[in-house]
Amino acid sequence: GENVEQHPSTLSVQEGDSAVIKCTYSDSASNYFPWYKQELGKGPQLIIDIRSNVGEKKDQRIAVTLNKTAKHFSLHITETQPEDSAVYFCAASQGGSEKLVFGKGTKLTVNP
Amino acid sequence: NAGVTQTPKFQVLKTGQSMTLQCAQDMNHNSMYWYRQDPGMGLRLIYYSASEGTTDKGEVPNGYNVSRLNKREFSLRLESAAPSQTSVYFCASSVRTGGYTFGSGTRLTVV
Numbered sequence: 001g002e003n004v005e006q007h008p009s010t011l012s013v014q015e016g017d018s019a020v021i022k023c024t025y026s027d028s029a030s031n032y033f034p035w036y037k038q039e040l041g042k043g044p045q046l047i048i049d050i051r052s053n054v055g056e057k058k059d060q061r062i063a064v065t066l067n068k069t070a071k072h073f074s075l076h077i078t079e080t081q082p083e084d085s086a087v088y089f090c091a092a093s094q095g096g097s098e099k100l101v102f103g104k105g106t107k108l109t110v111n112p
Numbered sequence: 113n114a115g116v117t118q119t120p121k122f123q124v125l126k127t128g129q130s131m132t133l134q135c136a137q138d139m140n141h142n143s144m145y146w147y148r149q150d151p152g153m154g155l156r157l158i159y160y161s162a163s164e165g166t167t168d169k170g171e172v173p174n175g176y177n178v179s180r181l182n183k184r185e186f187s188l189r190l191e192s193a194a195p196s197q198t199s200v201y202f203c204a205s206s207v208r209t210g211g212y213t214f215g216s217g218t219r220l221t222v223v
Contacts, residue, residue, distance in 0.1 A: 006154075034211050043116075043202055043214035044155070089154065098143050098162065098208050099170070104154040 002027040006103025023090035032093040118215035135203030144186035148199040
């Protein structure tokens with residue numbers, strides 16, 4: 001089955017810097033790659049996603065890139081702000097199904 | 113528009129007790145899911161339902177049962193709770209091959 005590895009597990013940056021979180025997946029049939037943000041005491045919230053027919057997608061300060069050949073995808077946050085502090089999860093679809101397999105999460109801290 | 117609603121938000125059980133976690137969505141989504149979240153383990157799928165009347169096991173189904181009561185509701189039952197089931201439980205729903213909408217979670221402690 002699908003396996004998703006996420007790095008780093010913790011990331012600390014200064015306000016205004018960029019943050020990058022990387023994930024690798026194992027199933028070449030996976031075709032959907034969402035990213036979730038989880039604030040303390042809340043459920044994960046979808047922030048951006050990308051499908052396998054697209055190499056890059058951007059939404060304001062957030063971007064995701066996908067390299068299908070290398071089976072990895074990354075989340076890029078520019079001009080970080082303290083409110084970006086949260087746990088971020090990547091996920092990959094299990095083959096072409098609607099089930100998602102999640103990475104173990106990255107705790108991002110943005111220091112003022 | 114409430115999205116995905118989970119009840120209860122907190123629960124403490126004694127070993128061997130049973131309980132049902134409730135989940136309802138009002139987005140007309142076909143698919144619903146139950147995940148558990150443990151420190152350092154990410155989110156692991158317990159059961160999912162692709163449509164009303166169908167359910168399937170996920171990665172960690174042992175000790176749990178589910179019921180897809182109708183399109184809106186998907187419940188998770190612990191028949192005989194064990195300390196290893198102490199966790200935060202999330203319900204989610206989605207359209208096919210779309211992003212999930214998660215509930216706010218149920219924090220369960222088994223003593």
